[in-house]
Amino acid sequence: MKLEKTTIDTSQWVQEYADYLFNFALSRLNDEDLAKDLVQDTFIAGMQGLSNFKGNSAVKTWLVSILKRKIIDVWRQKETRKTDTFSSYFSKGPLGEGWLENHRPKGRISEIEEAMENAELKTAIFGCVQGLPEKYKTVFMDKMVDEKDSEEICKEHDITASNFWVIIHRAKLQMRECLEKTWFND
Amino acid sequence: MIDCKKAALLVEKKKYVKLPFFSVFGLKFHMSICKDCRHYENDSKAIDHLIKMVYDNSAKLSEEEKQKMIEKLQER
The missing domain is CATH 1.10.10.10 (Winged helix-like DNA-binding domain superfamily/Winged helix DNA-binding domain)
Known part of the structure; x- marks a missing residue:
């Protein structure tokens, strides 16, 4: 029963949040394919972690926080490859x-x-x-x-x-x- | 006295919050004597504008792409 409910919820997630999350990722990565992948991954992670979702924030905020961590991971991977930074x-x-x-x-x-x-x-x-x-x-x-x-x-x-x-x-x-x-x- | 560092910071801040009177006054005075900081303020505003234009958040996923996402999620 619980699984069925989850499936219905996540399909609504895509309609409700996919565009927002996509723009969020795209603005930070400038790579459409990568942005799409991360949105998909975010939904999957969200679905899997649904039991951890306490409901004390909006679903959107919660999904964004998952996506943010994924974006930071990408940045960090790129950072190690970057030669010309403004770090100093x-x-x-x-x-x-x-x-x-x-x-x-x-x-x-x-x-x-x-x-x-x-x-x-x-x-x-x-x-x-x-x-x-x-x-x-x-x-x-x-x-x-x-x-x-x-x-x-x-x-x-x-x-x-x-x-x-x-x-x-x-x-x-x-x-x-x-x-x-x-x-x-x- | 407000120096350039402080002036550049206040230039950003005043776009979002109301500065106290002495800051407004100090900044105005600094701007009247410092060409670099006047240039900085113009540049700063231009950057705000550029960023708004570049990041317009209007991208959309097609229905097909969304369907694909839904299918992938339902496979799980």
């Missing part, structure tokens, strides 16, 4: 007392917008987001892409409000610099 970026940072000489904003990013139809730009932006450290990336995506409530993000990641703003600030600095370097080739 914030040991120095672009800011001393003022903007350091080679890091001064030139206010050119808005020029990029004109190339928006350009697939290269999407790749550039995506590449820069991918280059963010893992924690920055999750917080940044939650805020900038999903437009989640700041307090909610702090709770989920167990960080203070001031910590949250520092993360957004640093992620933005890194994004800005990465985009400028990637797009204007200097």
